[in-house]
Amino acid sequence: MSQTAQRPTGPNGPQRPHSSQGSQGSPGPQGGPGGTGSGRAGTRTAAGSARPTLEEVAALAGVGRGTVSRVVNGxxxxxxxxxxxxxxxxAELGYVPNRAARTLxxxxxxxxxxxxxxxxxxxxSEPYFSDIISxxxxELAETDMQLLLILVRNQRERERLSAYLTAQRVDGVLLVSxxxxxxxxxxLESLEIPSVLAxxxxxxxxxxxxxxxNAGGARMAVRHLLRRGCAQVATITGPLDMEGARARLSGYRQALEEAGRPYQEELVGPGDFTEEGGRVAMRELLERRPGLDAVFCASDVMAAGALQVLRAAGRxxxxxxxxxxxxxxxxxxHTDPPLTSVRQPIxxxxxxxxxxxxxxxxxxGRARRQVVLATELVVRESA
Structure with a gap:
């Protein structure tokens, strides 16, 4: 399991994560414990001066103690x-939360x-991940939360992550991909740890x-190609063990059926969201259907690979x-030509x-929630 700790750095966040390899043993506790003040009047600092209390902050702000606690806790x-x-x-009182006490x-x-x-x-290599992290x-920039990036690439790292989460080393988990x-x-479900999936x-x-x-975005893309008069519309999919990739393939199929076009397996090229995957799938599609006149790619990165193959083939x-x-x-x-693409607000x-x-x-114990964000088609020179 590879991980790095990140402090939110501002409204734009980091553009690229930096990972450090951790191959020995289980990860130790990360980040400083944070939280509310003790609320005890008369607490003294080492120099003997009185330390401002939670109650004093609440009185000056004109709010309740619980409100101060929620603000401090983010x-x-x-x-x-x-x-x-x-x-x-x-800021006026110079209040410093007693983090250690709250953690205990x-x-x-x-x-x-x-x-x-x-x-x-x-x-x-894929902008999707840096945009998610950004x-x-x-969102965390105005809180005391520390962000830990953890890569899980094999079974051993998966087991170490399981032990890490079971030991309650973090307050919650964001799972991407x-x-x-x-x-x-x-x-995550069995541990009942707060968690949200991408x-x-x-x-x-x-x-x-x-x-x-995802399905709606794919439908928009294929409808656009059909309106251009394209007769043989192919697609390069993402890995079909991911629901997003399956939904984009479903949207492709729905748009064809709406237009009275048959869904043809030989016009479907399996990909993996990588540039090389786009190149491989595009070569296979051209071999099977040399007359194809359009291709909807399930990611920009795969589309970049497909463009390279089309250029090499003289298309x-x-x-x-x-x-x-x-x-x-x-x-x-930055492709040549600039790529028409379905925008998802990453x-x-x-x-x-x-x-x-x-x-x-x-x-x-809050009820779980599901949020679906709208997509839109951004038309450039490639279609």
Whole structure:
């Protein structure tokens, strides 16, 4: 299990995570415990001066003790007006929360794990992951929560993560890149640890999750290709053990059926969300159906690989073959030609995941929630 601790750095968050390899033993406690003050009047510092108390902060801010506690703990269940009043009182009094005392009482760690069950090559090469991290960091920037990035790439690391979570080393988990047979969501469910997924395993996902309207976005893309007059519309899928990839394939199929076009397996190229996967699938599609005149790719990164193969084969884009990607990542703006793509709000997804998780941490036993974010088609030169 590889992990790195990150402090939220501002409204934009880190653009790229930095991982450090941890191959020996179980990870130790990460991040400083954080929380409320002790609330004891007359507490003295080492120099003998009185330390401001929680009650004094509450009195100056004109709010209750519980409101101060929620502000200090980073709970989202506080009005902006109350939060500003409490923060102003904290600054005026020089109040410092007694973190160690709160940790002993509540077992809170003030840390959140962002778990990615993928190899670091994908983490660093695909904009999706850095955009998610940026959104999460932005949402946590005004809290005391520490963000831990944990990569899980094999069974040994999975077992170590299981022990880490069972020991309650973090207050909650954000899980990105959910595969159908991944045991991690079931582990989170059994441990009853606050958790939010990016995506879901299926229609009956019991955990909270945030995802984009994958099927709707795919339908928009294929309808656009059909309106252009494309007759043989192919698709390059993501890994079909991921619900998002299956939903995009379903949207592709629905758009064809709506137009009275048959769904043909030989126009479907299996991919894996990587650039090389896009190249391999595009070569196979051209061999099977050399007359194809459009391709919908389930990610921008795969579309970039497909464009390389089409160029090498002498196919002009979009004159001979129109190409659409999915994500509207930075990749889409830098391909040749610039890529028409389905935009999913990835940073907003990260923000929403973090917000839901903070609410679950603050209110244990809260009902699980599901959030679906809208997609839109961004038209550029490739289709």
């Amino acid at each position: 709970s989202p269940r506080v009005s902006e007006k109350a939060r500003e009043a409490v923060n102003a009182a904290i 009482v509540t077992s809170r760690t003030d840390s959140i794990a962002l778990v990615v069950p993928e190899a670091e090559t994908r983490l660093f 959104g999460v960091s932005a 959910v595969h159908q047979d991944d045991p991690l969501p079931s582990l 995506g879901r395993r299926g229609d009956l996902e019991p955990l909270s999750y945030v995802h984009a309207d 002009r884009v979009p004159d001979d073959v129109a190409v659409i990607g999915f994500d509207d990542s930075i990749v889409a703006r 940073e907003e997804m990260g923000r929403t995941m973090a917000r839901l998780l903070l609410e679950e941490i603050a209110e244990q």
